[in-house]
Amino acid sequence: MKVLTNSLKILALLPLLALGVACAEIKNSDSTPIAQASPELERETPPGPPAEPNITILLERQSGTCPETVGVYSFLLPYEGGADHLVVAETQPFANQTKLAVEEDKFVEYQSNLSDRYLDCIAQAQSEAPNVYNFEFREGKLYFRVNLRDLQAPYQEILFADTVTDRPYVRWAIAD
Structure with missing residues (x-):
């Protein structure tokens, strides 16, 4: 059940990651990391949606x-x-x-x-x-x-x- 819970937490974050919101580290309640951002996600990204259509x-x-x-x-x-x-x-x-x-x-x-x-x-x-x-x-x-x-x-x-x-x-x- 713990694996399912971790997977659901990660799935809930996908929309945020897809929109360019970087996340350094996600932790369980027992402080063990379940996801870490890749170096590409750690770069500066402007807040909000893109200014022009992609x-x-x-x-x-x-x-x-x-x-x-x-x-x-x-x-x-x-x-x-x-x-x-x-x-x-x-x-x-x-x-x-x-x-x-x-x-x-x-x-x-x-x-x-x-x-x-x-x-x-x-x-x-x-x-x-x-x-x-x-x-x-x-x-x-x-x-x-x-x-x-x-x-x-x-x-x-x-x-x-x-x-x-x-x-x-x-x-x-x-x-x-």
Whole structure:
């Protein structure tokens, strides 16, 4: 049971470690170490989330005034045989009033109103790795989609979908 308890403590810390929060040492109640940070984690990291999206996708413009790129904040929480993905689409520079329009086990679609500057934009963007994030600008709207239907894995599922500070937020998992 002690091994299980230690494993649960470590699992509870994975989101913090994935977001760049360093931990020097974790101890049991009897003061024996159960995890120590590697030297890479001991470097100075700025507090808080990254200032810019860590996935930037080139927008393929067809017509109108469009941004050059779109971005996604993506955080990976790995575990044996799979991973959870936390994704926030950066839509605030060009859209507002985001709402969840479609929610299924392997697909979500958000719809936002484009800002006045981009109302005539017609464009698309598709992520490459993973090939699951899609942005579409048309008819004064921005559509952001997460599509897991074509992933080649025994298990993939949208676990949670909502908006956070008027941005699309999705938590999805994939496993062997």
